[in-house]
Amino acid sequence: xxxxxxxILSAFGFLIAMLAMAGVFALLENSFLFLAQIMVSVGxxxxxxxxxxxxxxxxxxxxxxxxxxxxxxxxxxxxxxxxSFLMYRALTHMxxxxxxxxxxxxxxxxxxxxxxxxWVLPFEIASVLxxxxxxxxxxxxxxxxx
Amino acid sequence: xxxxxxxxxxxxxxxxxxxxxxxIGLISRRNLFVVYMSIELMxxxxxxxxxxxxxxxxxxxxxxxxxxxxxVIAAEAALFLAMIIQxxxxxxxxxxxxxxxxxxxxxxx
Amino acid sequence: xxxxxxxVLIPFFSALLLGLIYLVNPSKDRFSLYAGVGVLAPLLSxxxxxxxxxxxxxxxxxxxxxxxxFEWINLGEMDIxxxxxxxxxxxxxxxxxxxxxxxxxxxAVGYMKGxxxxxxFMSFFNLFMGSMLLLILADNPIIMFIGWELVGLCSxxxxxxxxKDPANVKAANKAFILNRIGDFGFIMALALLFLALEGNGYxxxxxxxxxxxxxxxxxxxxxxxxxxxxxxxxxxxxLYVWLPDAMAGxxxxxxxxxxxxxxxxxxxxxxxxxxxxxxxxxxxxxIAIIGVTTALFAAVIAIYQNDIKKILAYSTMSQLxxxxxxxxxxxxxxxxxxxxxxxxxxxxxxxxxGAVILALHHEQNIFKMGGLRKHLKLVYITMFIATLAISxxxxxxGFFSKDAILASAFASEHYVIWGIGTLTALLxxxxxxxxxxxxxxxxxxxxxxxxxxxKTITYPLVVLAFGSAxxxxxxxxxxxxxxxxxxxxxxxxxxxxxxxxxxxYMLGALNVLMGLIGMGLAYKLFALNPKEPTGDSLxxxxxxxxxxxxxxxxxxxxxxxxxxxxxxxKVIDQKLxxxxxxxxxxxxxxxxxxxAQLQNGKVRYYALYIMIGVSMISLFMLTVIGxx
Numbered sequence: 001x002x003x004x005x006x007x008i009l010s011a012f013g014f015l016i017a018m019l020a021m022a023g024v025f026a027l028l029e030n031s032f033l034f035l036a037q038i039m040v041s042v043g044x045x046x047x048x049x050x051x052x053x054x055x056x057x058x059x060x061x062x063x064x065x066x067x068x069x070x071x072x073x074x075x076x077x078x079x080x081x082x083x084s085f086l087m088y089r090a091l092t093h094m095x096x097x098x099x100x101x102x103x104x105x106x107x108x109x110x111x112x113x114x115x116x117x118x119w120v121l122p123f124e125i126a127s128v129l130x131x132x133x134x135x136x137x138x139x140x141x142x143x144x145x146x
Numbered sequence: 147x148x149x150x151x152x153x154x155x156x157x158x159x160x161x162x163x164x165x166x167x168x169x170i171g172l173i174s175r176r177n178l179f180v181v182y183m184s185i186e187l188m189x190x191x192x193x194x195x196x197x198x199x200x201x202x203x204x205x206x207x208x209x210x211x212x213x214x215x216x217x218v219i220a221a222e223a224a225l226f227l228a229m230i231i232q233x234x235x236x237x238x239x240x241x242x243x244x245x246x247x248x249x250x251x252x253x254x255x
Numbered sequence: 256x257x258x259x260x261x262x263v264l265i266p267f268f269s270a271l272l273l274g275l276i277y278l279v280n281p282s283k284d285r286f287s288l289y290a291g292v293g294v295l296a297p298l299l300s301x302x303x304x305x306x307x308x309x310x311x312x313x314x315x316x317x318x319x320x321x322x323x324x325f326e327w328i329n330l331g332e333m334d335i336x337x338x339x340x341x342x343x344x345x346x347x348x349x350x351x352x353x354x355x356x357x358x359x360x361x362x363a364v365g366y367m368k369g370x371x372x373x374x375x376f377m378s379f380f381n382l383f384m385g386s387m388l389l390l391i392l393a394d395n396p397i398i399m400f401i402g403w404e405l406v407g408l409c410s411x412x413x414x415x416x417x418x419k420d421p422a423n424v425k426a427a428n429k430a431f432i433l434n435r436i437g438d439f440g441f442i443m444a445l446a447l448l449f450l451a452l453e454g455n456g457y458x459x460x461x462x463x464x465x466x467x468x469x470x471x472x473x474x475x476x477x478x479x480x481x482x483x484x485x486x487x488x489x490x491x492x493x494l495y496v497w498l499p500d501a502m503a504g505x506x507x508x509x510x511x512x513x514x515x516x517x518x519x520x521x522x523x524x525x526x527x528x529x530x531x532x533x534x535x536x537x538x539x540x541x542i543a544i545i546g547v548t549t550a551l552f553a554a555v556i557a558i559y560q561n562d563i564k565k566i567l568a569y570s571t572m573s574q575l576x577x578x579x580x581x582x583x584x585x586x587x588x589x590x591x592x593x594x595x596x597x598x599x600x601x602x603x604x605x606x607x608x609g610a611v612i613l614a615l616h617h618e619q620n621i622f623k624m625g626g627l628r629k630h631l632k633l634v635y636i637t638m639f640i641a642t643l644a645i646s647x648x649x650x651x652x653g654f655f656s657k658d659a660i661l662a663s664a665f666a667s668e669h670y671v672i673w674g675i676g677t678l679t680a681l682l683x684x685x686x687x688x689x690x691x692x693x694x695x696x697x698x699x700x701x702x703x704x705x706x707x708x709x710k711t712i713t714y715p716l717v718v719l720a721f722g723s724a725x726x727x728x729x730x731x732x733x734x735x736x737x738x739x740x741x742x743x744x745x746x747x748x749x750x751x752x753x754x755x756x757x758x759x760y761m762l763g764a765l766n767v768l769m770g771l772i773g774m775g776l777a778y779k780l781f782a783l784n785p786k787e788p789t790g791d792s793l794x795x796x797x798x799x800x801x802x803x804x805x806x807x808x809x810x811x812x813x814x815x816x817x818x819x820x821x822x823x824x825k826v827i828d829q830k831l832x833x834x835x836x837x838x839x840x841x842x843x844x845x846x847x848x849x850x851a852q853l854q855n856g857k858v859r860y861y862a863l864y865i866m867i868g869v870s871m872i873s874l875f876m877l878t879v880i881g882x883x
Binding site for chain 2: 007049119
């Protein structure tokens, strides 16, 4: 994903990453999120990205020429390394082993109960946000009348 | 099953890796599509961490949060792509270095 | 005592009102409004002063009325209020200032009628009255200083009233700058005084009570510095040069500010600090010497002047010299008495001169006048009275006050000062009668079309002439059968002087003789056949050109200062300071453009910078806190 010059190749990489993420969710016994990830991230976001990339249809020569790409990537990798290390340490600090999953963990039913009992307000806000994003996206991407 | 086989560390490692790749992509690449996907990747890694913790604590709250995050990601994707289309239309370029309006030009000095 | 506040505030408010009305529409002619409000304010103050004076007279002599307007500064031990106090000294000053002031306001209405800036003039005039009253009534030296500065400002504004003539503006600036030099002394003295008292005295009463805290040498320095302030304000050597030039202002200004009131502020200040000067008699002697020198010096110059107002200006200086002789020698009552009588006759002389000038279409050279006796009869009579008064001919006012001063000089065994003072009395009579004779006697050749004088001009003359004739009777001392009402009313800490009646008669007679000799000489030389001083001999040239003091000042002080300023401007400022500043600007600019390259507008670079920071912090946390 980082490497390829063509956006479309990166997008395929991205698609694979998202699919893998869905797999990880499944591994974590979270069936609903597995579905949601497949449907939204893969089905909507990645496909939308692909569509845009294809629509824009940048020619090879129009794409940014990045001769020092490798050097940049190495440099930023060095920069990011301490941070990643710190993050990893912070995450694993609260080490806990996985217990046996509770009855109904990750199912649609438990998810729905949780969502509509404790998380109603964020859920509504998210819906408003989506609406706003939709409107904004249309406004931004629309061709100017003149 | 999972409780016997796996510890959380590989998942955290995966999340950290994904986040780092996203960061590296954000900094090092100029192609706006790649930048966009890097950001998505970082968001996903956060999702992963949330799910792992949700699973660790047996608390559905984390999962719900991830669900909402997915919604946000979708919104963000829509906006970002719309912006890219707009930029491509105006400059015929997806190079982030071409859009350097943040700089104070010599005339402004 | 709310009337105290009112006395000061009425003229200020009226000045503000007039100023605002004037500024709304400067070109509109609102003569009666300006005149009415402008005269009413000092009149009201005068009435209130009379009431306060009446109260005062029925109180024991050490009574002081206080009135606090508001608290101004209260910082730790420093507590300064805008407060007024009135004791007998202030009442005397107030009474003649408001009385003479009102008369001059009336006169000014007649004199300035038709001037386009009449409203402005009356506003400044009222402002001056308010400032002067503030100066007199101040309860602490700070407020006094504010009044002191404000009268200086009014003086500046009024000297430069006809600001379209550059000469007037120059004169105004000169007055202002020389006053600043004096004020510097004043404020230094106040600062030293307050420091030495360590916060134990900000009002006059408190300073007097705690004066023993200050050691004597410092006190002498304070006394001298205070007197430097007085020198500037009261036109004493060597800071006098502004006063003759100040005559560029309209004549009522000269009468009110540069003769009757403001210039006597120095004398008043010394008298107000009488308790201080009594501790340091040697400084008092210094003051007296300066005073008598000024008196003689100014009198000599006055003899050779042509300009009627300049003569009067030098005469004012000379009389101020007398006053300083008195206060310097500790005869504060006599000094204030002379201030009092002088206000009447000098204001009268100026107003008479103004009337003559006005009648002759702004002619100020006395040698172009002559024979006005018949045409300006009233002016002639009143000015004659005033001249008699200033020359010290009994029974007019000047005799008693001048005699008191010279007698105190004689009695305190300062014979040199007394001798010079007596000689100056002769010169005074001589130059005053010279002016009078040249203006009013002699042949008439250009009197065909005299401007008629309005009643508002002539009536104040009569009122003041009455004052000049009779004011002296207030201070008739024992030797002449009076009981010296004035000084017993004042109750100032005078030095006790003992002089037998016979020697007082002798001194008085000598003074009268001197006056008469001067008068006779003047009559002989100028009454019938006046000749302009030609400047043949060296002496005459020196005197005509005022001993070249202005030129000396110009050469010694102004030019070097100017050259130095130019040097600082062209070399030190432009080359050195600007150079340093410019080079540092250059440096910053380059450093800035270096750093500006970081800000190239490319978002990923910004992300990189953030990442560098995050990376550093992470490293820090891993190594120092987390332990790698």
